[in-house]
Amino acid sequence: MSTRYAFVGLGHRAQMYVDALLGDWSDTGTIAGLCDTNRTRMAYYVERIGRDVPCFAPDEFGKLLDLADAVVVCTVDATHAQYVVTALDAGKDVIVEKPLTVDAESCAAIAAAAERSTGKLVVTFNYRYSPRNSAVKRLISEGAIGEVTSVHFDWALDTIHGADYFRRWHRDRAHSGGLLVHKSTHHFDLVNWWLAAAPQLVFAQADLRFYGTAQPRGERPARSHGAPGLGTDPYLLDISADPRLKRLYLDAEHEDGYIRDQDVFAEGVTIDDNMSVLVRYANRAMLTYSLTAHAPYEGYRVVFNGTEGRIELDVCERAWTPPQAAIDPSVAKKEHATGAWEKLVLHRHWRQAEEIPIEQGVGGHGGGDRLLLNDVFRGPADDPLGRPAGYRDGIRSVLVGVAANRSAATGLPVTLAGDGTRLADA
16 A cells, blocks of 8 residues: 655755655655645755645644655754654654654653554664664674673764754754754664663763854854855855755745855854763663764764673764865765775674674665665564664653753753653653
């Protein structure tokens, strides 16, 4: 039976799912309707779909649900919960982009809706499907280093990718929960999944040191479009140079006033760009985590210490980028990346180190995106690694970030209760 899919939120993130249903997964379902605050963006996707598709404003979401069996939610993070809960209460299946939501209250609302609904909720954590991350999960699950005692995880966002969060709606903590929720939810989910354990205690420090008005930088434009330095200043995004960005955002500004190319050093940034987090898990493992959003290269390093050895994964996604390539990386798919590499090494006690081969697939994230889309649109197969993620996984990853934000603000540790799906004082 063909599934009727509705989409709410038609920014750039929705395209992966739309294109999947127009391409290799077209036999699994059809696009039944679209919903967004902006008619111009919806018109872009109607043109891409190639046929008339019913379009609705947010206050007509109920009409959209009448046409659908499942809903794909790609809206601003802070609005996820309202659409997820409404769709679940209507008995619809829901596919929601990470993060599931941005605060403890909406986590609780989603959990309650998921428990009472006949529909199922899927959170799309594509990093679980990346071959290198799956290889780590396999090694840990097989007991290659015994019981994991600690994890050290360092993630570097460069001045292409990291900077982009500071020119979009993500720069406002009320919309995104800050990078500890919006971005780190990927990373916290990976650790939760790798360890198969619930987070229990979180302590964090965070600060804004580079973007916004963190450093005196003289007079700056409010936005890139029309700015005198456009074309020479690598921090100014030329939104008109990318046809897709132009159609989705520049040409759509007249409807809702959303500015996609705010200056990363302009006022109004309420999120952090340097974050350090300590997490203790129910199985006594400890995580030390750091995220910086203004590194000169992009990549990550994660190390697992265990009772029988150590695993080290080093990933460079982009060694450096020339200033003229300052475009939106999520749209460009990192085609301008240089010097990318990855290395997975297993160290066992009393043995020589062993480099573990990483099998690559076709498509984004080393073929991981295709595996994710298969699970989303065809249904999860029997997966010994347990990569498909449900609402509890989504909640755990969000609440580590929420707890970290609270800890950084108060200077105190924050406790998560039970299986890590609620704060202890909630």
